[in-house]
Amino acid sequence: MNAAGSFGLPHGGAPAGTKMAVEGATKFYQTRSGAVHALDNVSLEVKEGEFLCILGPSGCGKSTLLWSMAGLHGLSGGKIWLGNDAITKPHPEIAMIFQEANLLPWRNLARNIELPFELKKLPPDRARIDALLERVGLKGFEHKFPRELSGGMQQRASIVRSLAVNPSVLLMDEPFGALDAFTRDEMNLLVQEIWMETKKTIIFITHSIVEALFLADRIVVMSARPGRIQEIVEVGMPRPRGVEIQSTPAFIERVNAIKAMIDHRKA
Amino acid sequence: MDSQLRDQIPTFSAKPAAAGGGVSLSGGLSSLVSGGGRSAFETFVIVLVAVIIIGGAELLLTVFAVPQYILPRPSQIGTALITEWGFIWPHLLITLYELLVGFAIGASIGFVLAAVITQFPFAEKIVTPYILLLVTTPMLALVPLLILRFGFGSEPRIIAVALASGPMVMINSATGFRRVDLAKIALARSFGASTLQIFTKIRIPMAMPMIIVGLMVGSIFGLLTTVGAEMVGGAEGLGNRLNYYSSMIRMPQFFAVITLLAIIGISIYVFFFWVGKKWASWEA
Numbered sequence A: 001m002n003a004a005g006s007f008g009l010p011h012g013g014a015p016a017g018t019k020m021a022v023e024g025a026t027k028f029y030q031t032r033s034g035a036v037h038a039l040d041n042v043s044l045e046v047k048e049g050e051f052l053c054i055l056g057p058s059g060c061g062k063s064t065l066l067w068s069m070a071g072l073h074g075l076s077g078g079k080i081w082l083g084n085d086a087i088t089k090p091h092p093e094i095a096m097i098f099q100e101a102n103l104l105p106w107r108n109l110a111r112n113i114e115l116p117f118e119l120k121k122l123p124p125d126r127a128r129i130d131a132l133l134e135r136v137g138l139k140g141f142e143h144k145f146p147r148e149l150s151g152g153m154q155q156r157a158s159i160v161r162s163l164a165v166n167p168s169v170l171l172m173d174e175p176f177g178a179l180d181a182f183t184r185d186e187m188n189l190l191v192q193e194i195w196m197e198t199k200k201t202i203i204f205i206t207h208s209i210v211e212a213l214f215l216a217d218r219i220v221v222m223s224a225r226p227g228r229i230q231e232i233v234e235v236g237m238p239r240p241r242g243v244e245i246q247s248t249p250a251f252i253e254r255v256n257a258i259k260a261m262i263d264h265r266k267a
Numbered sequence B: 001m002d003s004q005l006r007d008q009i010p011t012f013s014a015k016p017a018a019a020g021g022g023v024s025l026s027g028g029l030s031s032l033v034s035g036g037g038r039s040a041f042e043t044f045v046i047v048l049v050a051v052i053i054i055g056g057a058e059l060l061l062t063v064f065a066v067p068q069y070i071l072p073r074p075s076q077i078g079t080a081l082i083t084e085w086g087f088i089w090p091h092l093l094i095t096l097y098e099l100l101v102g103f104a105i106g107a108s109i110g111f112v113l114a115a116v117i118t119q120f121p122f123a124e125k126i127v128t129p130y131i132l133l134l135v136t137t138p139m140l141a142l143v144p145l146l147i148l149r150f151g152f153g154s155e156p157r158i159i160a161v162a163l164a165s166g167p168m169v170m171i172n173s174a175t176g177f178r179r180v181d182l183a184k185i186a187l188a189r190s191f192g193a194s195t196l197q198i199f200t201k202i203r204i205p206m207a208m209p210m211i212i213v214g215l216m217v218g219s220i221f222g223l224l225t226t227v228g229a230e231m232v233g234g235a236e237g238l239g240n241r242l243n244y245y246s247s248m249i250r251m252p253q254f255f256a257v258i259t260l261l262a263i264i265g266i267s268i269y270v271f272f273f274w275v276g277k278k279w280a281s282w283e284a
Helices: A062-069 A109-119 A126-136 A151-164 A181-198 A207-213 A244-246 A251-264 B003-007 B027-032 B040-061 B072-081 B083-116 B119-136 B139-150 B155-178 B183-192 B195-232 B240-247 B252-279
Strands: A018-031 A034-047 A051-055 A079-080 A094-097 A169-173 A203-208 A217-225 A228-234
Touching: A018 A062, A018 A203, A034 A062, A034 A079, A034 A203, A034 A228, A051 A062, A051 A207, A062 A169, A062 A203, A094 A151, A109 A126, A109 A151, A109 A251, A109 B195, A126 A151, A151 A181, A181 A203, A181 A207, A181 A244, A203 A207, A207 A244, A207 A251, A217 A251, A228 A251, A244 A251, A251 B155, B040 B072, B072 B240, B072 B252, B083 B119, B083 B155, B083 B195, B083 B240, B083 B252, B119 B155, B139 B155, B139 B195, B155 B195, B195 B240, B195 B252, B240 B252
Parallel strands: A051 A203, A051 A217, A094 A169, A169 A203
Antiparallel strands: A018 A034, A018 A079, A217 A228
C-alpha cells in the first residue's frame, strides 16, 4: 500500500492522519498437521478515530492480524506501526478486548478493573473507573465475582477494564460472539456511544456482517487460507445508528452484497 | 469457554455457590464445616447422630460386657485421655513437630518443582514418571534405611514425611500449573505484564485450587507417614505410644491416642477446607 519511507520518516511509521498501519503482514505458523499460512501480505491503514471492522469467515486470519496489532503475536514478515512506533510487543496506547470478556474468575469486578493499573504499577484512577462503571451501568456491582454476572455484564466490565487506562486504540476480538442477539444489540449500541463520546480508534473483529455494517466506518472483508484482504467497504451511514436500521431494505441489501463477496470467494 | 453455562448461573442469592464446594474431597465433612447456611434443625440432627453413636457404643459395650482389652467404652477412652494427658502431650508435640517440619520441607520443594517444571514440557515428561514413582511407593518402606543412616532421632521421620508429602503436593500443583488459559496470559501481557507478574497474578491464582488439594492430600499423607515411621523405630511420638500402649494392653490409652490422631487429621482437613474456601472458592 504505502511505502513508509516516502513520508520522510527514516525509520518508517504510519503516515499522517493514520493511527495504525499494517505493511505487508505475513504470518506462518506450525501446527501438528504442517505449516499454516495465516496471513498473506496484508496491508491496511487505520485512520485516527476511525471505527474499523474486520470481517471474515473463521480461519481467515482476522484474529491473528488483531493479535499481531496488539503486539501479542510476532509476524513472519511485514511491519505494524502505531504512529512512529513499530509494534513488536504490547504498547501502552493499545488495549485489547477479548472474546468472552476474559475476566479473572478469582477477582471481583473492582479488582478485575484494577488489574491493568496493578500490572503497570500505577495507582488506580478511581474517578475514571467510577465514571466508566456508572456509564456502562455496573455501579454497585463492584464486589460481585464474574460468575455472578451475566455474559453482557462481564463484557461491559471488560470494556471498563480496557478504557480505565485510557488507551487511544481499542482492539476488540469478536467481543460479543457468545452473547444472545438482544444483549448483542445492546452491546453494539453501547460500543457506538462510547466510540462517539471518546473518539478512540477502534478495530473490531467480527464474523457477523450485520454487526460489522452496524458499527463500522469501513469494513475490511478478509478471505481465508491464506488470510488476505479481499475488499474494503466504506459504510458511510449517518450516526448515531439505531438498531432499527438493521431491518431497512437498504441495510439488508448491503448485507447481501457483502455476503456475496464472501460466498464468491468460497466457490 | 463456557459462557453459555456462565449465563445460566446468575448467583445473586446470599448463599454463595461455593458454600459446599471449594476443594472438598468429600461432601460429608464439608457440610459439617461449611457452617454458613446450616439451620438449627441440621445442627440438632448432627449433634443427635453423634450422641446416638457414642452413647450407643457405650451402651452396647456395657450390655454385652465387652472386655476393656478388646474394645474400651467411649467413657473409658475419654477418662484415659484426661488422666494420661500428662504423659501423652510431649509425644503429641513431637508428632506435630515432625509432621510440620517434614511437610513444610516437602511441600515447598514440591511446589517450587511443580512451578518450574511445568514451564518446560520436555523436562516435565522426563521427570514426571519418577515423581509418580515417589507418589505410589510407600515412603514408610524407607524408614528402616533412614534410621540406619540418621539414627533414632526425628530426622529419619522428617525425611520420610517430606518424601511422602512433597510428591503429592508436586503432582497436584503441576496439574494446576498446566491448566494454562492462554487468553488470560495474553490479557496480562496486553497490559504490559512481566513474566514474573504473569506468574504471580495469573498462573498461581489459576493453579490455586489444585495447589490446595495437593497441600491437603500431602499433609494427610504426611500424617500417615509420621505415625507409621514412629511405629517403625524410635522411642517418641504418638506412633510410638500406640506400640507402647498396645504392648501393655492398655486399650483405653491406646484409643485415646487414636482419638488424638483422628483430631489432627480432621483439623488438617478443616484447615485446608477453610483455606480453599478463602482462596479458591471462585472455582465452585
